[in-house]
Amino acid sequence: MVEDVEKGTEVPEEEIHSQSKNSIFDKLYCYKMPNLSTEQLNGFSKYKYAAIDTSPLSKYVMHPLWDWGVTFFPTWVAPNVMTFTGYICLLSYYCLLAHYDWNFSAGNDPDKVIIPIWVWFVAAILHSASHHLDGMDGKQARRTGSGSPLGELMDHGIDSNCMWMLPVSLMSVFGTDPESGGINLYYAPFLLLSLTFNFWVSHWEKYNTGVLYLPWLFDIAQCIVVTLFFFAGFMTPVGLKNFFADNFIPLNHIMYLLLPVGMLGSLGLSCLNVHLAIKAGTHKQNTWLEMFRPWVPYFILNFLLCSFPVFCTDTYMSHPRIWTIAYGFTFSNVVVIHLTSYYFIIFKRRIRMYLLI
Numbered sequence: 001m002v003e004d005v006e007k008g009t010e011v012p013e014e015e016i017h018s019q020s021k022n023s024i025f026d027k028l029y030c031y032k033m034p035n036l037s038t039e040q041l042n043g044f045s046k047y048k049y050a051a052i053d054t055s056p057l058s059k060y061v062m063h064p065l066w067d068w069g070v071t072f073f074p075t076w077v078a079p080n081v082m083t084f085t086g087y088i089c090l091l092s093y094y095c096l097l098a099h100y101d102w103n104f105s106a107g108n109d110p111d112k113v114i115i116p117i118w119v120w121f122v123a124a125i126l127h128s129a130s131h132h133l134d135g136m137d138g139k140q141a142r143r144t145g146s147g148s149p150l151g152e153l154m155d156h157g158i159d160s161n162c163m164w165m166l167p168v169s170l171m172s173v174f175g176t177d178p179e180s181g182g183i184n185l186y187y188a189p190f191l192l193l194s195l196t197f198n199f200w201v202s203h204w205e206k207y208n209t210g211v212l213y214l215p216w217l218f219d220i221a222q223c224i225v226v227t228l229f230f231f232a233g234f235m236t237p238v239g240l241k242n243f244f245a246d247n248f249i250p251l252n253h254i255m256y257l258l259l260p261v262g263m264l265g266s267l268g269l270s271c272l273n274v275h276l277a278i279k280a281g282t283h284k285q286n287t288w289l290e291m292f293r294p295w296v297p298y299f300i301l302n303f304l305l306c307s308f309p310v311f312c313t314d315t316y317m318s319h320p321r322i323w324t325i326a327y328g329f330t331f332s333n334v335v336v337i338h339l340t341s342y343y344f345i346i347f348k349r350r351i352r353m354y355l356l357i
Helices: 013-021 024-028 038-046 056-072 079-100 117-144 149-163 165-174 188-209 217-247 251-280 288-292 295-311 313-318 320-339 349-356
Strands: 002-004 009-011
Touching: 056 117, 056 217, 079 117, 079 149, 079 165, 117 149, 117 217, 149 165, 149 188, 149 320, 165 188, 165 217, 165 251, 165 320, 188 251, 188 295, 188 320, 217 251, 295 313, 295 320, 313 320
Parallel strands: none
Antiparallel strands: 002 009
């Protein structure tokens, strides 16, 4: 019972809750994020990070660099702060590129500089900072003994949200004119799909083996992105594409060749590791249905989202960046459900909202 100050009487708490549910704010706020269920919370407690990184670049260059770099951070700096700071770095230069080049036309016109030179150098520095912070946050957690399943989930959840920003940012380097070495907007969804596919395959592998085998190309790709940004600043995107076309092969042809090779290679290695885990009896899933369950929401997600450029071509061609944002955040939501070891509920309410948008 709660006392009504104006009337001096007591009002049942049930009536107060009933009144609050009918408030104006409640009526305006139609969509409410659901509370985490007990099963989802149990998924948090079960999640455990186990990774194997055999890349020579990571083993002999990146990890020694991160072991040295993390010593400059005070022990009171939380690993999650480093993770989130890295995300802010990536988001910051993405917003810069989106501000100057909303429709990915910076690399099309050789006579017009759409993106200021300084933006490319800022993007290179911020991307490099994001990459190194992502590599050092786990070392900071082990160094301070503050590692937790929630921190690991936050790390990989943010990684999944960063995946879509990388190819979208590179679209400002390539442009959308195929004749000048750009990537046709019709193929842009494939560029995004290829990277999210590799990310999903790696986590599907962990879902079945309990170990995340980090791909060799991850750190190499990060270094390539930083290098492309720096050279775009020195030479402009058009000058960079002309350099590759005159001395090697067009830059867009390199992407068209590498992306399917990377997808097939990643899938082949992951299937091999899952097969070896089954033979050794260390696999985590006991039935074929459970093994391949993660692919159901992934294929439905990509079928629905990739159908939009086909059936709504004019809208997509006018605002391609809007589509990439919807794809990226929806994909990230699916990944977070996957990381909590929660059953793969295909049409979660928040995911339906993004798909409708």
